[in-house]
Amino acid sequence: MTIEIEDNHIKEAEQIFINGNTFDEKERVPFIKNLETCDLLAVPGSGKTTALIVKLYCLSKQLPYKDGSGILVLAHTNATVDEIEKELKKHCPNLFEYPNFIGTIQSFVNKFLANPANLIKYDSYIVKNDDDIYKKEVANFYYNNLEWKQTGETMQKLKNLLYGKANHNRGNISTKEKNQNTIDFIYYLNFDFINRKILYGGKNTTLYKYEGAAKEHYLEITNWKENLFRNGILSYKDSFSLAKWYLHNFPKVKEQLQHRFKYVFIDEMQDLEEYQIDIIDNVFFDKNSKTIIQRIGDPNQSIYNRVKDECDWKPRNIKYLNGSIRLSAKNAELINCFTYRNEEDKFQVIGERKLLKDEKEILPHLVLFTSETKGQLKSKFEEIIKNHNLHKIEERNKGFRIIGWTGERANEGDGNLCLHTIFGYNKLDKTKKEDFDTLSKYIQLFNKEKQTLEAVRKSILNALIAVLRFEDKKIIKKIRGREVERFYTKSDLIEFIKNYNYEGDYLITYEIFKDKLYNWSFNLVTSKNHKPIFDSIKNFIENQFKDWFDLKLNPKTQLFILEFKEENRIVKKIINEDQLDIEIATVHSVKGQTHCATMYVETAYKTPIYETLKLKEPSKNSTIKKREAKTIPLFKQTHSCETPSGIEALKMMYVGFSRPTHLLCFAVLGENVKDDLEKFKNAGWKIVDDLVTIYSKSQNVKE
Incomplete structure (x- = not known):
């Protein structure tokens, strides 16, 4: 089945997405029409995401495809995914329906690979996929699960060995710093579930393996790790390790995904790390695959996690967008001198912003x-x-x-x-985190970009889930015919309250809880004074919530709800008397x-x-x-x-x-x-x- 981008669809897209202007025939139209596997290197301001959006619009006009396949669109950040959805959903809603998928690399791997892998291997779906939560679990493992070698014992224990490895050649530093180094060392360990190895460092050196003299240490770490998986707690990178195991043991999954997605487009390629790139190539880029893959980015902008001499993305069959619609000629000339890598002198930042009359x-x-x-x-x-x-x-x-x-x-x-120190800047929470270490943060740092009460409602429920986690409260679930214990999810929490009968001086019902949740959410969004809402939620946890779940309110929980602290957040817009933002x-x-x-x-x-x-x-x-x-x-x-x-x-x-x-x-x-x-x-x-x-x-x- 051969598909071609039609000129009349490009004309429609020009009216919708670029105010009736026309795409140039030198770079943009050829890319929009290109439906072969290639990589696009695009300079800043070249309109690469707009060009991708137009290509998707044109492809959507021919959906559904006769062979039942669809389109996969991936990006590194939620912001880019949101931009694509905002521009396209109203014009081609079919692009956001089965068999298509638009999301981040992480969401794709979780949905199609890591989630089914975790269910098969550990009888649990992913409940929390979050690096901050995982790091707290690592610290708890180090301080509370591992033991030091006792006086008189000849063999060093795992804690001693990890401590020594993490602080090798570290010089004269405090015990506190050494403990933190060890926690960081454990946090960054990689788990090879196929070959049953634990790896560390940039070169993935083997630390322990199942078949070896240190099998006991291997099992001690992996037993802890696998218990987290059974409770659905994964770091972001864990998803990729599980995905790799899943593809290795269930190779037909690749065929199914290749058949489902005829076209794969990936934006922000320069920000992807090697393990993320490898998993996509593993699924879609092999000699038998008929999937078309187009990857888009600019290696010179690889600053996401850590700046590297070379980003992990190695472009192949390269096409170029050198013209910057954003930049003027003089600024482009300057910025071109900052390109770190210039692919065979074909990557040039050229300013194409047209000056207005008299400008x-x-x-x-x-x-x-x-x-x-x-x-x-x-x-x-x-x-x-x-x-x-x-x-x-x-x-x-x-x-x-x-x-x-x-x-x-x-x-x-x-x-x-x-x-x-110059402007009084304080870091604004832009990561759209879902989990924090205090109730105070949950009710202040929710995602305020949403125009509904959804984000704050979700944040309050997450805070209640956190309390249940601190109290080690679990629910019995039936998974594949077996009863297993799992931490509560938000839906589990709601279901528990729906079915709970509280008999006393008064009857607490789910409807009353819904009213509380609505009032808290509404007041948090509309009021600048968060303290009264904090006090109300804290009182609820210490009384009704405590009784429903028979909680002890242990020291962790008490610290979590202890006090309200105003988060020091910068106001995004600094407005002077002339309304210059x-x-x-x-x-x-x-x-x-x-x-x-x-x-x-x-x-x-x-x-x-x-x-x-x-x-x-x-x-x-x-x-x-x-x-x-x-x-x-x-x-x-x-x-x-x-x-x-x-x-x-x-x-x-x-x-x-x-x-x-x-x-x-x-x-x-x-x-x-x-x-x-x-x-x-x-x-x-x-x-x-x-x-x-x-x-x-x-x-x-x-x-």
Whole structure:
């Protein structure tokens, strides 16, 4: 069955998704029509997700396919999945029905592989797939399950061995740090369920295996691990380990998935790790597969978990989108110098944003400041925005952002700058977490992007589930003909309350609980004062909830509900009297966004070295001649970064600098660039040195 993208469907899509404009025939139309296995390397602002959306729209017009197959669309983040759904669902709802699937890599692996694997292997569906919960389980295992070697015993116990392995060559550090290192070591262990091995480190070195002298230690760890699986508790990576086992033992699953999904599209490929890429290739990319796979991304933007010299994605059969609709020519010329890897010189950032009549392209601005004048950076950014009348143009709705690599630092007393020390930034919870360590956080940090009461209701129920977990309360379930104990899920909790008869002075019914839940949810969404709602939920837990489930309210539970603490959250919009909205955010949080104007502020990340200095760092083996010949992308030179921190800075600035359509400002400490100002000017930067000059004058007056 041959399918082709039809021109009339592309025309329809142009009307819907790009306001009746037309896609260029050089890059975008060829990609939209391309239905062969390939990888698309797309520069920032090239409209890659829009091009993918249009391709999906066109393909949906021919659904259902005669062979019963469908389309699989995967992304790394929920944000991208939400964007695709928001744009497409109203125009082609059939794309969101069986046999199609649109979701994250994690949700796909859980639904089709890890969940059935866990049920077959451990008689439980996945209840909690969360790294934070898993890390707490690791800490509990280390502190409460493992024992030290006792005086007089000759053989070291597992706890001693893990402690020694985790702190080998660690130097003079405290016992507290050594314990934390051991917890981290256990947390990052990989489990090979096929070959029955426990692996550690980046090279997956074998720590223990079933067939070996350390079988006892292998069993001690895996018994703990498998007990978590029986209760449906998995880390994100556990899903992939189980999926690998499932595919190995049930190879026909691959054939079924290949038949179901004729087309597979994966966005944000640069953020995927090797084990995620491998599982998708394992399912869909083999010599017998007829599935078409197209992977989309930009290796230069691989900053998600940790910045690597090379991202794990190795592109094949490469196509390109080099034209950036977002970037102006001058900004694109600068950003192109920050590309870390340029595939055979075919990957070029080319600015294609068309200037309006009488519009002049704005030069990138280098804003100098000092530690003493850092507090004036926001007002200076506002001033530059207004000088160019950007606050009056239609594109202002794309927003104005001040961004930095480092939001908060552990050691902020050392004088090195981050967004918190400059602007008072506090990390906003953007991860849409479902589980927290206190009731106070559950009622404040729910996902506020949802326009209904669903998110807060879900968060309250999760808090009640957490209490049952602390109390070790389980439910008897019948799975495949056998009765097994499992922790409560939200649906189990609701079902228990529906069937519960409380006889006393009054009758508590499910309807009354529903009213409580609705009132709590409504008040949390509409009220800024969360303390009374916290007190009401806490009172409910200590009384009715305690009686229903016969709880003891052990120390863990008491600590969980102990006190209300106002979460220190930054208000996203900082509004001045002229209604100029500016958001303070990290580079990671704005990845994928488009702004009207962006100010990138250099900060110190971990080590007290700023981006301008990291780009200049010589490698350890550099000769004097090589150091003198070092080229800096800020001066519109092809970079020569070699050190890990230099490459980190390069990629971070590539992402941050490529956000704005009109104005890019780079705010730097004057002392870091004082010897390079002529080079900046020659490279086309406009120097703004008011904040340094003001400080210098004030110092002279004092003297």
